[in-house]
Amino acid sequence: HLLCDLSTSQEYHFLNIHKEPVRLWIQEVDNLSHARMFLIHADLCGSEEIHASSLLSAQSSAQNTAFPNFSSNDPAMVQMLRTARRLSLTDYPILIQGGSSSERESLARSIHNNSRRKTAPFLVFSPASVQTEDLISQLSGYYAPDPDTGALTLQNGILSLANHGTLFIQGMELMSPSMQEYFLQILQKNSVLPKGGTTDIPVNFRLIVSSGTDLYERVLSHAFNEELFFSLCVATLDIPPLKNRPQDVISYMDFFQKKLFS
Numbered sequence: 001h002l003l004c005d006l007s008t009s010q011e012y013h014f015l016n017i018h019k020e021p022v023r024l025w026i027q028e029v030d031n032l033s034h035a036r037m038f039l040i041h042a043d044l045c046g047s048e049e050i051h052a053s054s055l056l057s058a059q060s061s062a063q064n065t066a067f068p069n070f071s072s073n074d075p076a077m078v079q080m081l082r083t084a085r086r087l088s089l090t091d092y093p094i095l096i097q098g099g100s101s102s103e104r105e106s107l108a109r110s111i112h113n114n115s116r117r118k119t120a121p122f123l124v125f126s127p128a129s130v131q132t133e134d135l136i137s138q139l140s141g142y143y144a145p146d147p148d149t150g151a152l153t154l155q156n157g158i159l160s161l162a163n164h165g166t167l168f169i170q171g172m173e174l175m176s177p178s179m180q181e182y183f184l185q186i187l188q189k190n191s192v193l194p195k196g197g198t199t200d201i202p203v204n205f206r207l208i209v210s211s212g213t214d215l216y217e218r219v220l221s222h223a224f225n226e227e228l229f230f231s232l233c234v235a236t237l238d239i240p241p242l243k244n245r246p247q248d249v250i251s252y253m254d255f256f257q258k259k260l261f262s
Contacts, residue, residue, distance in 0.1 A: 013045070021047050074245040084237055088114040092234045095172075096210040099239030104210035105170060107239065112166040117206055120165030125158050127175040135179055140192035141201075152196070159192050162205040172209040172232070173218055180225040187231050207232065 004012050004024070012024040023045040029037050072078055087094055088111040096104045105124065112122045130138050141157035159167065169175075175183065186192060187207075191200035209232050216233075218224035242248065 021045050072245065073247040073251060074240065076240045077245055077248065080237055080239065084111055085114065087111065087235050087237070089116075091206050093207040093209070093232050095215065095233045095236045096208065097212075097214065097236065097238050098241060100242070101170065101210070101212065103239050105168065107237065108166070108168040108208045108210065111208060112168075112206070115166070115206065117165050121162055122166045122168065123158055123162040124168050124170055126170045127179055128171055130179070135182060136193075136195045139182070139186070140194050141197075142195035143197055154194060154197070157192065157194065159186065159203050159205065160201060163203050164205065166206040166208060169207070169209040171212065173211045173213050173215055173224065175224075177225070180228050184225060184228045184231065187228075 004026070014022055014024065016022050021044070022042055024040065024042045027039045027041065029039055072081065084107060094108075094111065096107055098104075099107075109122060112118060125139075136142070137157065139157045139159050141160055142155050143152040144155050145151070146153050186203075189200065190204065191202045193200050215224060215229060219226050219229045242252075
């Protein structure tokens with residue numbers, strides 16, 4: 001985690017994780033939208049080029065790789081969190097697999113909180129909790145008569161409530177075939193048609209899904225829609241199981257001990 005000032009043309013120097021000297025410099029450029037744009041350049045340099053006054057100091061590796069509420073000391077987990085941090089700055093759909101259900105949700109929340117959508121809602125949706133006949137109403141909303149005037153008013157569904165935010169689908173492998181087809185149509189159109197309505201309503205949300213099993217294995221066994229899988233699986237994060245992360249067991253014990261016995 002390095003802090004530098006984009007408004008200056010000053011050069012910076014720091015040591016990378018291999019203790020090699022790196023030179024960083026910033027260039028402001030014009031673009032057609034007249035918004036300010038900066039190009040940040042970095043390259044290895046010789047130790048003789050480093051100026052002590054411009055040397056940046058990095059925080060510890062744990063702070064560098066982890067989200068505030070999701071950290072690890074295990075090398076495989078640290079690498080996964082580094083990837084998650086980079087993906088949080090994009091709008092790519094993400095498939096999270098492995099780990100426990102609480103770890104998958106915690107990681108999804110961390111990605112949302114580190115994204116440009118962090119001020120918008122983070123909604124959790126579980127396909128197992130929805131009956132097929134209520135699918136359209138819960139996902140896309142419905143029109144209901146006002147008790148006073150009788151006029152039809154729109155009751156927003158989950159997808160509209162998640163607009164401009166993040167929708168986290170917990171247990172994607174539990175989606176029924178009919179729900180998979182319906183959800184694929186929504187992703188292709190980027191809009192929803194509420195039950196009883198005649199006009200599509202645009203939706204714009206970041207999609208993160210999780211699965212407790214290997215979702216591609218379900219594709220191969222024809223239990224999951226292949227086209228939907230490849231729409232969701234733009235990026236994949238695999239959480240190493242806790243039994244393979246002995247370094248984290250002590251950290252978790254310490255965390256819960258302090259939380260329970262302050």
